[in-house]
Amino acid sequence: MNTNYEISEELFDYLLVVNPDVLVAKDVTRMRQFIANELNDPGHTSGPVHVALFRSAFPVRYENDFITMLEEVARKQAGFAIYTAKMDAARHADGRHSIFVNVANPKPLMDLHRSIMETFELKPQSFRPHIMLARGMQEADVNKIGPLLAEKLFVRSFNCHCFSLLRRPAAGGKYERVRDFVFGDIEHMAGSLFNYAA
Secondary structure, X not given: OOOOOOOOOOEEEEEEEEOOOHHHHHHHHHHHHHHHHHXXXXXXXXXXXXXXXXXXXXXXXXXXXXXXXXXXXXXXXXXEEEEEEEEEEEEOOOOOEEEEEEEOOOHHHHHHHHHHHHHOOXXXXXXXXXXXXXXXXXXXXXXXXXXXXXXXXXXXXXEEOEEEEEEEEOOXXXXXXXXXXXXXXXXXXXXXXXXXXX
């Protein structure tokens, strides 16, 4: 009798993100609403407000190992500030476009991304930290909204002291938060309440 059964494993789409503070998130949402109103199309501007760090799909049985590795990354990471400045657009391989807020000081996020990639023994990838405003847009939409956004700056800042692991079924659906990973050295972050002279 054959007792070897093929196990059907549930695949999840995992996403690591840095979340801006509430004020920056509200300002991003207002900017998304402006774009949606100008284009009369809210479909391109939905979704959570974050800076995406890493994304991968794998069976749920590896989740605990994934979490353990991320705990080690966070433990070694010091907090830092993130600054934004201007908005930009990019054309993707499928011909669609996206509009996003650039990170003015990308190095801390690029270093964190590299640390995550090294932990998972993956080759470095090109990484441009940003906050998405609208995606999946046609060129005509970008040509319409681009000049309006060129007149605006998005000068904001927020402290980054953790990153979050989200997941959703690989087949689709909404992301749910698995857990937050607080950095091990937040007391030395610029602007921290703990950063004071004795």
